[in-house]
Amino acid sequence: MAVYALTGFSLVSLLSFGYLSWDWMKPSLVADVAMDPMEKSLPPAFTRPPHIIFILTDDQGYHDVGYHGSDIQTPTLDRLAAEGVKLENYYIQPICTPSRSQLITGRYQIHTGLQHSIIRPRQPNCLPLDQVTLPQKLQEAGYSTHMVGKWHLGFYKKECLPTRRGFDTFLGSLTGNVDYYTYDNCDGPGVCGYDLHEGEDVAWDQSGKYSTFLYAQRVSKILASHSPKEPIFIYVAFQAVHTPLQSPKEYIYRYRSMGNVARRKYAAMVTCMDEAVKNITWALKKYGYYDNSVIVFSTDNGGQTFSGGSNWPLRGRKGTYWEGGVRGIGFVHSPLIKRKRRTSWALVHITDWYPTLVSLARGNLSNVPGLDGYNVWPAISEGKESPRTEILHNIDPLYNHAKYGSLEDGFGIWNTAVQASIRVGEWKLLTGDPGYSDWIPPQTLTNFPGSWWNLERLTDGLRKSVWLFNITADPYERYDLSDQRPDVVRTLLMRLVHYNRTAIPVRYPAENPRAHPDFNGGAWGPWASEDDVEEWEGGREPLKSRNKKKKCKICKLRSFFRKLNTRLMSNRI
Numbered sequence: 001m002a003v004y005a006l007t008g009f010s011l012v013s014l015l016s017f018g019y020l021s022w023d024w025m026k027p028s029l030v031a032d033v034a035m036d037p038m039e040k041s042l043p044p045a046f047t048r049p050p051h052i053i054f055i056l057t058d059d060q061g062y063h064d065v066g067y068h069g070s071d072i073q074t075p076t077l078d079r080l081a082a083e084g085v086k087l088e089n090y091y092i093q094p095i096c097t098p099s100r101s102q103l104i105t106g107r108y109q110i111h112t113g114l115q116h117s118i119i120r121p122r123q124p125n126c127l128p129l130d131q132v133t134l135p136q137k138l139q140e141a142g143y144s145t146h147m148v149g150k151w152h153l154g155f156y157k158k159e160c161l162p163t164r165r166g167f168d169t170f171l172g173s174l175t176g177n178v179d180y181y182t183y184d185n186c187d188g189p190g191v192c193g194y195d196l197h198e199g200e201d202v203a204w205d206q207s208g209k210y211s212t213f214l215y216a217q218r219v220s221k222i223l224a225s226h227s228p229k230e231p232i233f234i235y236v237a238f239q240a241v242h243t244p245l246q247s248p249k250e251y252i253y254r255y256r257s258m259g260n261v262a263r264r265k266y267a268a269m270v271t272c273m274d275e276a277v278k279n280i281t282w283a284l285k286k287y288g289y290y291d292n293s294v295i296v297f298s299t300d301n302g303g304q305t306f307s308g309g310s311n312w313p314l315r316g317r318k319g320t321y322w323e324g325g326v327r328g329i330g331f332v333h334s335p336l337i338k339r340k341r342r343t344s345w346a347l348v349h350i351t352d353w354y355p356t357l358v359s360l361a362r363g364n365l366s367n368v369p370g371l372d373g374y375n376v377w378p379a380i381s382e383g384k385e386s387p388r389t390e391i392l393h394n395i396d397p398l399y400n401h402a403k404y405g406s407l408e409d410g411f412g413i414w415n416t417a418v419q420a421s422i423r424v425g426e427w428k429l430l431t432g433d434p435g436y437s438d439w440i441p442p443q444t445l446t447n448f449p450g451s452w453w454n455l456e457r458l459t460d461g462l463r464k465s466v467w468l469f470n471i472t473a474d475p476y477e478r479y480d481l482s483d484q485r486p487d488v489v490r491t492l493l494m495r496l497v498h499y500n501r502t503a504i505p506v507r508y509p510a511e512n513p514r515a516h517p518d519f520n521g522g523a524w525g526p527w528a529s530e531d532d533v534e535e536w537e538g539g540r541e542p543l544k545s546r547n548k549k550k551k552c553k554i555c556k557l558r559s560f561f562r563k564l565n566t567r568l569m570s571n572r573i
Contacts, residue, residue, distance in 0.1 A: 047292075048231070048292065049141065049142070049143070049231040049360070049361045049362050050231070050292050050293055050294045050334070050336055050360055050361075051228070051231060051232050051233075051284075051289045051292055051293040051294070052138070052143075052231075052232075052233045052234070052293070052294050052296070052357055052360065052361070053219075053233075053234050053236065053280065053284065053293060053294070053295045053296070054103075054233075054234070054235050054236065054296045054298070054353070054357070055236045055238070055277060055280070055295065055296065055297045055298070056099075056100075056103070056149070056235070056236065056237045056238065056298050056299070056300055057238050057240060057241065057273060057297075057298075057299050057300065057329075058096065058150060058237070058238060058239055058240060058241060058242040058299075058300055059241055059242045059243075059299075059300070059301065059302075059303055059304050059307070059309060059318060060240075060241050060270065060273075060299045060303060060309070060329060061299075061302060061303020061304075061305070061309035061310045061311045061312075061317075061324075062299075062302060062303065062310075062311040062312075062314050062323075062324060062327055062328070062329060063303070063310040063311055063312045063313075063314075063442060064241075064266075064267075064270055064303055064309060064310055064329075065077050065078070065081075065270075065329050066078040067081055067082065067086070068329070070310070070442075071258075071267070071442060072266075072267040072270045072271060073254070073267075073271050073274070074270060074271065074274040075274065075278075076274045076275065076277045076278040076281065077274055077277060077297065077331075080277070080281065080295065080297065080331065080333040081297070081331040081333070082341065083333060083340060083341060084295075084331050084332050084333035084334060084337060084340060084341075085331060085332050085333075085337060085339075085340065085342055085343070085344050085380050085381075086330075086331045086342070086343045086344065087330035087331055087332070087344055087346070087348050087380070088343055088344065088345055089344070089345045089346060089347050089348065090298075090327070090328050090329075090330035090348045090349075091326050091327060091328060091347075091348070091349045091350065091391050091393070091423075092298065092299060092300060092301055092326060092327075092328035092330075092349075092350045093109070093300075093301060093326065093350065093393070093394070094301050094302060094318060094319050094320055094321060094325035094326055094393075094394075094435070095117070095118055095301050095318065095319055096118055096150075096152050096176050096300055096301065097114060097117075097118040097119045097152050097153065097176070098114060098115075098118075098394070099300040099301055099350055100151075100152055100153055100237070100300065101114050101127055101153060102349075102350050102351045102372075102373075103134070103298075103350050103351075103353055103354070104127065104131075104133045104134050104135075104153065104165070104354075105127070105131045105132075105133060105134070105351075105354065106134070106351050106352075106353075106354025106355055106368070106371040106372060106373040107131070107351060107370070107371060107372050107373075108351065108372045108392050108394075108499075109394060110392070110394070110395055110499060110500070110502070110503035110504070111370070111372065111502065111503070111504060112127065112128050112131060112504070113128060113504050113505060113506055113507035114127070114507065115394055115395060115396050115397075115398075115503070115506055116396050116397075116398040116399065116506050116508045117398075117508065118152065118176060119152065119153060119154045119176075120187065120511060121174075121175045121176075121185070121187045121515060121524055122187060122191070122511035122512055122513070122515035122516070123154070123156065123508070123509050123510075123511055123512070123515075124156040124157075124509050124512055124515075124528055124532070125154050125156065125507055125508070125509050126153060126154020126155060126156060126157070126159075126160030127153040127154055127160065127165065128507075129159055129160070132367075132368055133165050133166045134166070134353070134354050134357065134358070135147070135165065135166030135167050135233060135235070136165070136166035137166075137354075137358045137361075137363045137364075137365075137368065138166070138231075138233045138357070138358065138361050138363060139166055139168075140363060140364065141231070141358070141361040141362055141363035141364075142230075142231060143231045143232060143233045143361060144168055144226060144230060144231070144232045144233070145166055145167050145168050145232075145233045145234075145235075146167060146168060146169045146170075146222050146232070146233070146234045146235070147162045147167040147169070147170045147171075147172065147234075147235045147237070148170075148171050148172055148215045148218045148219055148222075148234065148235070148236050148237070149171075149172040149173075149211075149215050149235075149236055149237030149238055149239060150172055150173050150176065150237045150238070150239050150242075151170075151172060151173065151174050151237070152173075152174070152175065152176040153165075155174040155175075155524070155525060155526055156512075156515065156526060156527060156528045157526050157528045158200065158526045160526070161174075161200055161526065163199055163200055167235070169199065169222070170197065170198070170199055170200075171196075171197070171198050171199075171203065171206075171214075171215070171218050172196070172197065172215070172237065173185070173195045173196055173197070173211075173239065174195055174197060174524055174525065175187070175195050175524055176242075177242060177243065177244075178195045178196070178211075178239065179244060179246070180210055180211045180212070180239065180240075180244065180246040180247075181207075181208055181209070181210060181211075181246065182194075182207055182208070183195050183196040183206075183207055183211070185524060191516055191517070192517065193516075193517020193518075193520070193522055193523050193524045194207070194517070194522055194523040194524070195523065195524040197525070202521070202523045202525065210246075210248060210272075211238075211239045211240070212238060212239070212240045212269075212272050212273050212276050213272075213276065215236060215238060215239075215276065216276035216277075216279045216280055217279075219234055219236055219280050219283065220279065220280070220283040222234060223283045223284065223286075223287045223289060224283070224287055226287075228287060228288035228289045228292070231361065232289070233357075233361075236280065238273055238276070240269050240270070240272065240273040240276075241266055241269040241270050241273060241308075241309070243304070243307050245262060245265035245266055245269065245307060245308060246265070246269070247265055247268035247269045247272055248268075248272065251268035251269070251271055251272045252264060252265060252268040254267075254268065254271065255267045255268055255271075260308070262306075262307055262308040263308045263310075263442070264308075265308060266307065266308025266309060267308070277297075281295070290335065291335050292335075292336070293334060293335070293336075294332065294333075294334040294336060294357075294360060295332070295333040295334060296330075296331075296332050296353065296357075297329070297330060297331050297332075297333070298328055298329070298330045298350065298353075299328040299329045299330070300328075301318050301319075301325060301326070301328070302314075302316065302317050302318045302319075302320070302324045302325040302326065302327070302328075303317065303318060303324075304317060304318045304319075305317045305318075305440045310440070310441070310442040311323075311324030311325075311327075311440070312439070312440065312441050312442055313439065313476055314327060314439075314475070314476060314477075315437060315438070315439050315476055315477040315478075316434070316435060316436060316437055316438070316477075317435075317436055317440065319435055319436070320434055320435025320436050320437070321393050321394070321419070321421040321430055321434040321435060322430075322434055322435065322436075322437055322477055323471070323475060323476070323477055325435065326393055326421075327475075328350070330348065332380050336381070337380070337381045338381045338382050339381065339382055339383045342383070344379065344380060344383070346376065346379040346380070346384075346385065346386035346388075347386045347388045347389065347391070348376050348379070348380075348386060348388065349373065349388060349391045351371070351372045351373035352373040352374050352375070352376045352388065353373065354371060354373045355371055355373045355374060355375045356373070356374075356375050356376050356377050356380075359375045359377060360377060372392075374386070374387040374388045375387070376388065389424070389425060390422065390423060390424040390425065390495065391422065391423045392421075392422050392495075392496075392499050393420075393421035393422060393423065394419075394420065394421060395418065395419075395420040395496060395499060395500055395503060396418070396419045396420070396432075396506075397418055397506060398506055398508060399418075399419040399432065399433065400419075400433060401415075401417035401418065401419075401432065401433075402416065402417045402418075402419070402431075402432045402433045402465040403417075403463075404417075404463045404464065404465050405417025405418070405431065405432055405465030405466075406465070409465055409466060410431070410466070410493055411489075411490050411493060413490075413493055413494065413497055414431065414493040414496055414497055416431040416432065416465040416466050417431075417432055417465060418431060418432050419431070419432035419433055419434070420432060420496050421434065422492055422495055422496055422499070423471060424491070424492055424495055426470050426471060426472035426473070427468065427469070427470060427471065427488055427492060428468070428469045428470075428471040428477075429466070429467070429468050429488075429489060429492035429493070429496075430466070430467040431465055431466055431467075431493075431496070432465060433465075434467065439476070464480075464482075466482045466489060467480050467482055468480060468481045468482040468485060468488060468489050468492070469481065512527075512528075514527055514528075514532075515527045
């Protein structure tokens with residue numbers, strides 16, 4: 001039996017704050033609006049392909065939306081979700097690049113070679129060029145395609161850029177983390193550069209504008225200049241609410257009574273993003289798109305609890321395979337939905353948007369074999385059963401192996417030291433090291449010591465490498481059933497074995513010093529020459545081994561960087 005320790009509070013105290021009073025089966029604290037009798041008659045089929053607006057937020061926690069009982073104000077998201085379909089059995093990936101790659105390709109990351117970590121700024125790596133992307137399929141279907149916001153799918157050569165992967169226009173950042181005003185990104189001490197791009201050019205003139213406002217304004221401008229008679233796809237990947245915690249002062253002032261400083265700034269950023277979504281929705285109506293539009297809202301991973309985010313009452317945080325890392329906020333808002341104003345418990349994964357949206361666009365999926373996603377529009381619009389019955393959360397062979405895992409613990413068919421997670425039906429299995437496993441209530445109290453962050457911690461299981469949960473009955477992952485149901489464990493391990501046989505090798509190359517922004521005019525951007533690309537992609541030998549052989553050729557360059565870093569650090573001091 002699991003033993004739980006409460007540091008600083010009793011369970012009764014938590015109940016008094018209302019933290020444990022949320023009924024999981026009724027996730028919305030605001031009652032769903034009753035269906036209008038007029039809506040019982042189903043609308044006719046689409047007369048023309050719908051306009052598609054896909055909004056992706058960064059690091060927004062599961063608890064951090066009004067209709068999940070949050071202390072953060074999100075009136076726009078609450079209204080759009082209430083009038084549409086809330087997805088309460090919706091899954092994403094635990095970190096940035098994997099979620100974005102699976103959205104854009106409709107494939108699990110084991111099938112794109114991106115199953116380990118993220119794509120880092122100095123890596124010669126990007127979304128595989130042999131993958132036909134979602135915007136490319138929509139272009140084939142006659143759509144105008146636009147991206148605004150964070151890319152984070154690689155840029156070491158021009159062929160990797162958004163405008164080469166299916167988007168007609170692009171305004172945003174290529175890396176994963178920039179300043180909201182200056183658009184600077186540092187990938188280590190002294191390795192800093194500007195990262196805001198317009199198309200394939202550096203957008204120096206946009207510096208100083210708060211990114212959430214800038215991106216919403218760009219969406220409005222796109223809509224104003226396009227004809228609503230022609231289908232359009234806009235992918236809005238907000239930087240918000242990823243660190244650094246920055247927001248206009250007027251939004252922070254709204255949360256001045258919030259004692260926790262990080263939570264206060266984070267809340268301000270969420271509310272600011274909510275208003276940006278309001279402006280986008282208003283533009284859809286103003287310029288004549290709304291009546292034939294589909295708005296999809298999704299988070300990219302769980303919230304980072306050390307930076308103000310909250311996934312309560314779920315277990316874990318960003319970067320973990322616990323529910324707090326992979327269960328996302330999601331909803332669809334559209335006048336075209338047949339059964340509006342309801343909550344859906346259909347199983348949906350971020351890979352499903354690819355076939356769903358291409359199907360809505362009347363595109364051709366027959367020439368894109370091997371998709372891991374499903375068309376879930378009938379489940380969303382009509383309330384039908386989801387075609388999805390299982391989700392491979394991931395298999396990461398490079399992640400630190402669990403100390404106590406073994407092939408023996410995996411019935412001789414799976415090494416439980418390997419980090420992996422899968423859901424089949426109502427069952428969820430985790431092996432290896434799933435990541436930080438605490439339950440962390442919202443950070444709303446003032447001046448708590450460090451133990452506040454570990455308010456509720458599992459004190460047993462430190463020597464484990466296998467966990468099994470009935471995720472339908474136990475969505476908070478409090479009752480590990482791996483010892484009681486070895487038959488289910490074995491069945492799910494066999495599914496991991498099945499998926500692992502289809503995995504392609506991990507692509508996670510060593511960083512290259514030539515990616516330094518100083519060699520690109522002070523900005524992050526494509527840096528590999530055609531000769532470099534031909535050498536690296538020739539398949540003659542791994543990048544790491546070639547770097548070792550060529551160490552003498554880059555020693556002077558490394559010396560230069562050491563001196564540069566020292567000079568930059570001394571200037572900062």
